[in-house]
Amino acid sequence: MPTPPGFADIAAAREQLAALDPALARAHAQTPVFEWRLRPGGYEGLFRMIVEQQVSVAAVASIWKRVVEGLDGEVTPQAVLSRDVETLRTFGLSGQKAKYGHEIARAHADGLIDFDHLERLSDEEAIARLTAIKGVGKWTAETFLMFCEGRLDVFPGGDVALQEAMRWADGATLRPREKEAYARAEIWRPHRGVAAHLLWGWYGAVKRGEVALEDGASLA
Structure with missing residues (x-):
């Protein structure tokens, strides 16, 4: 499993981002x-992300337990x-998720994607390989590479919660569209x-009522 950035690395990146962008x-x-x-990666990690989509946390836990048991733990x-x-x-x-599980497995077996050496590809190359698999959209590919x-x-950039947090941060009336969100995020490279x-964390804190938006910004 890859080594994630530690608290010090994240803190330093946050300070740089805050200094770079007032929003x-x-x-x-x-x-x-x-x-x-x-999260755990490889084939299992991607398949689980597919299984989790549009399903409650409780249901996912039950379904995934049955998947693991049905596959004899492998x-x-x-x-x-x-x-x-x-x-x-x-x-x-x-039926659809079962088919996608097959599609991803076959892509690995046929050499379309090698989960054992995915780190050798650039972000753009990895996203292209992943989205070439039926059932793997851009959002899934990007969040898989992150998590x-x-x-x-x-x-x-297609994540709705991120788009909404970006709207709050910029004090905008409308949520940015996917293309606009990607363009807006360019200034934040390489972090x-x-x-x-950061935006997800802020979004969650606001939604839970732990912090309030400034300047009377609207949650709607």
Whole structure:
């Protein structure tokens, strides 16, 4: 598993971002210290991200437990390909997610993507390889690289929570569209991943009522 940035590294990046961009300074001032959200990677990590989408936390835990048990504790491309889609569905997966599990496993088996050496690819190359797999969208590829590969300069511009936090930070009326969010984040290189974590942390704190937006900014 990749080594995530430590507290000191994140703190230094946050200070740089706050000094660079007054909008992020606002978020930085209201967001407590946080850790990098690092999760297990590889095939298993990507498959689990697919399984988690549009499912409650409680349901995911139950489904994933059944998936692991159904695969005899080995969530690997080989184990998934040795079960047909109907068998995977008996573990609690939808037909679509079972098919995506097969697609990702086959991409690895066919050499389209090598999860064992994904770190050799640049962010752009890795995103291109991942999104070439049916069922893996850009947001999934980007968040996988952030959370499962520990990449520090990936920014999922299509994330609605990030877009909303960016709207608050900029005091804007409208949430930026995906293309606009990517363009806005360019100034935060090479710490766009830290900026994303910062904005997510701020977004959560505001939504929980732990901090208030300045200047009467609207949550709507």
